[in-house]
Amino acid sequence: MASRAKATIFDIAREAGVSKSTVSLVLQGSGLIRPETAVKVRKAIEDVGYVYNRGAANLRKAHSNVIGMVINDLTNPFFAELAVGMERVFQSAGIVPFIANTAENPVRQEEVLKSLMEQGVAGLIVSPARGTTPGAFRRLEIAGLPIAFAMRRLPESRIPVIAPDNHRGAYLATAHLVGKGHRRLAFFGGSSDLVVYHERLGGFREACETLGIDARDALIIEGETNRKGGMACLETSLAMAEPPTAALCFNDAVAFGVMLALRKRGLEPGPDFAVVGFDDVVEAEHYMPPLTSVAVDSAGLGERAAHVMIKMIQSRTTRAEDHIGAVNLVVRESCGPDRRTQKRPAPTGAAT
Amino acid sequence: MASRAKATIFDIAREAGVSKSTVSLVLQGSGLIRPETAVKVRKAIEDVGYVYNRGAANLRKAHSNVIGMVINDLTNPFFAELAVGMERVFQSAGIVPFIANTAENPVRQEEVLKSLMEQGVAGLIVSPARGTTPGAFRRLEIAGLPIAFAMRRLPESRIPVIAPDNHRGAYLATAHLVGKGHRRLAFFGGSSDLVVYHERLGGFREACETLGIDARDALIIEGETNRKGGMACLETSLAMAEPPTAALCFNDAVAFGVMLALRKRGLEPGPDFAVVGFDDVVEAEHYMPPLTSVAVDSAGLGERAAHVMIKMIQSRTTRAEDHIGAVNLVVRESCGPDRRTQKRPAPTGAAT
DNA sequence: CCTATTAAATGGAACGTTCCAATAAATCAA
DNA sequence: TTGATTTATTGGAACGTTCCATTTAATAGG
Structure with a gap:
């Protein structure tokens, strides 16, 4: 209720019987004031219910905090x-x-x-x-x-930028899928107005190239970066003549959407279709099945x-x-081997 | 790099050939200044790269924004x-x-x-x-x-407080469980240093009382308000002589933990043990199974x-x-009927 | 006991605004 | 034309700090 006019260093000064400058000094913890004076002032500060006005201070000080x-x-x-x-x-x-x-x-x-x-x-x-x-x-x-x-x-x-190694993360994830025997790889979600998208997609592409996989543009499906986007991506991909068997998702939310959509179709994420996410949010670990994802810290x-x-x-x-x-791939259970390529001859070895 | 001394209203004034007061006026969008003058000043503002110093202004103005x-x-x-x-x-x-x-x-x-x-x-x-x-x-x-x-x-x-109707939310959720035939109800998670806890627990208790359920204190298990806490609560409850068949959880995170722990034991959340959450976070809808929860907006x-x-x-x-x-109970699939009481006579009707 | 030195405390100007009272310019009524 | 009124513009004080240059008090050196 009260709200009497705000106390200033002058009020403190009067209360403590010193000058405003002295008060200012103790406020800044200067070693120039006598300890007993400081104590006296600090008591006054308490008594008058003072709150420091940083705006006023910044008027003089070079930089704010x-x-x-x-x-x-x-x-x-x-x-x-x-x-x-x-x-x-x-x-x-x-x-x-x-x-x-x-x-x-x-x-x-x-x-x-x-x-x-x-x-x-x-x-x-x-x-x-x-x-x-x-x-x-x-x-x-x-x-x-x-x-x-x-x-x-x-x-x-x-x-200057502080960011995770998106390129490498995507590379690792893609290599993981290839290692599981997948040959028809998709990239789900995200859109090209995000630099991150290009970085992650770049890692995906490089991995495909290096590992001798044909990364068809048709399997790179942009979409919203949330569950809904993931569901949509899966649907369009499965409607294709030659659908993919695995997907690297732009982020975990997309991956969750993909898994949801798989379930809805009676397919089991992991065994029936491999999916890996990006970001490794907390839910990734607890999902059904636990999601393999690129952790970025x-x-x-x-x-x-x-x-x-x-x-x-x-x-x-x-x-x-x-x-x-640095990023690292956290392998969980959302990536089974490709059932089709499994019966075929051994996968091509990786260059580099 | 540049960072020449910051421009003030004086700089603007000089540039525009007016007084600082005039500049201040146009800054505040006062209707007192002639439109042409305002234009001139605004141009100067642009030219000198001025940024308003709200700290200085607040020194005079009664209240900040x-x-x-x-x-x-x-x-x-x-x-x-x-x-x-x-x-x-x-x-x-x-x-x-x-x-x-x-x-x-x-x-x-x-x-x-x-x-x-x-x-x-x-x-x-x-x-x-x-x-x-x-x-x-x-x-x-x-x-x-x-x-x-x-x-x-x-x-x-x-x-003053702006909060959801925790009491009623818990009441609704509890009544829902009772309606499904459950008689041994537990309350999982949360701790008594939170007022919210007492509110929700109060709703739970009132519902039990009103509906003629014996709410044993033993089944009210405090715990962390996260997945881990939920898992722990379930474990302790199942170790009891007469374990509960359903639980109202302090929040969704606890509920997720409970479901996780159920799965780990080979039990199916819903059919084998009913669980309802609180808060209705976005994941609730997408969980396996989708979680019944109290939505609080x-x-x-x-x-x-x-x-x-x-x-x-x-x-x-x-x-x-x-x-x-207002709150409302969003019924999804995490609450099956009690298998044991199902065979018994019809549940007691609800008073109130 | 006086001066030089050090330690403590102080007054005043400055920081960038707003607002009021005052001025200057333009418009109006007679 | 002249004063009254309205419309635009302006200078100055104030807001609550910091910091510098001083002043005052305390201590030391001789």
Whole structure:
């Protein structure tokens, strides 16, 4: 109820019988003030119910202590993990991370970015929304604000990126399927407006080529990056003359959709059709059957991104090296051997 | 690279050949300035690469335009939904919501709250971390800051709450199980340091009583509110002399764990043991079998909470009515009839 | 006991806005 | 034309800090 006018350092000063400057000094933990004075002041701070006004302080101080994390989809545990990882390291560095969600909407992203700038953030970590225009960050760049991309990157941009090794992940997964004897491989889900898509698809293609598999474009089926998209992909693929026997999915959500659709058709994921996901979200382990997936350690990438940002801020630069995080294929039970090729002669050996 | 000293309204003023006051006026979209002047100024704003300093503005203005949303676990899609719902309405009200995660840690929560206060937020929406001490918000309350709790409440507190009707949800779910013929009902997961737990358990108990079921305390098994907790609960319950035939789970995660553990024992969730969850997260629909659960519409509650907050801010009050959101039981396939009681006479009718 | 040195505390200007009171310019009524 | 009114624009003070240059107090050196 009360809400009497907010207390300022002047109120503290009066209460403690010192000057405002002295109060400011103890607020900053300066060693210049006599311990007994500090105690006195701290008591006054408590008594008047003071809350520090960081906005006023930032008016004078060179840099603020808040950084913005702009996430494209907080609802996706995968990105939420990323945010949580970042938070962890920022917290222990005395930096306050504010999270904002763009809901995969570039317009919203623009607004959010503007707000964060106005708030005077010291840096920005962004997982850009799908459909972000290449120039969207140009203004922030020339303003000299440290920015890093996490998880996703923009087509042509000099902004440092912290992301998993999508290419290699896809390669590993594809090789795994080939090792199981599959020859008709599909790539399900995702769309070409995402750089990640090209990276993962690139790994898939390279693996096919290297291992002597014919990667027909017809089996590369774009789609939504969720369960629904996965279901749709499976349906179209099975309607083909020569349907695939296995699929690498753009992400786990797509993979779950594929498994759902298989079940609906009375097929058993694994024995009847091999599916591997990407991201290795927590549910992957608990699904029926447990999903083979490429683990990317998003929390770890978040931590990494936070460290990069801290370094950028400290060295007041806007440049940093990219960081490509290691991935590893977690083999579970969603990939049986190909029943057809099984009877045929041994698979071709892998080059490289 | 550049980062020449930040442009201020004075720079704009010089560039446009007007006074700083004029610039301030156009910045606020005042109707007092001549349109042509406004255009001139806006051009200058663009030219000098100006970014508004909200910190400086807040120094004068009564209230800021940012509100803080403090979430106990962003990793849980359930709470993430809540945040997303709030964001939606704040955005369209010109309010910038900053999300902070406490990771269910009261200490962290304290820090986060402090930061948000220092940042000068206009209000706070909080889903308090487990183990929050009753006095944790006392200071903020007496500071006269509008606060609302979402999803969770604190034992004794006058702060308004926006939460689902946990009691009724649990009642409905329990009645459903009884309707299926079950007589030995268990309540799995959760712990008594959560108010929500008491609410849900209360609904369970009331339903048992009303429907003439003997709710033995032995069958109320506390546990972690995740898959692991669910698995543990099932194990302990099956080790009993007279094990239950059905369970209401504290939330969906617990329910998933229960189903997992059933499978592991060669039992089929549904036919062999009925399980119902709470929250109705997205996976519930897609699980094997699809999980019967109490839907709470967290995004809707988030929107509601945001509206309440906006009203509190506008009417500069710290009081508001609680809002208890409707729930509804989504019946899917995880609850078969009790095989044992099936052969017995018809179940007792429900009173009330 | 006085001066030089160090330690503590202080006043004032500055940071980038908003808002009020005041001015200047334009319009109107007579 | 002149004063009254309205419309646009402006200077100055204030907001709550930090930081620098000073002042004051305490201590040491001779």
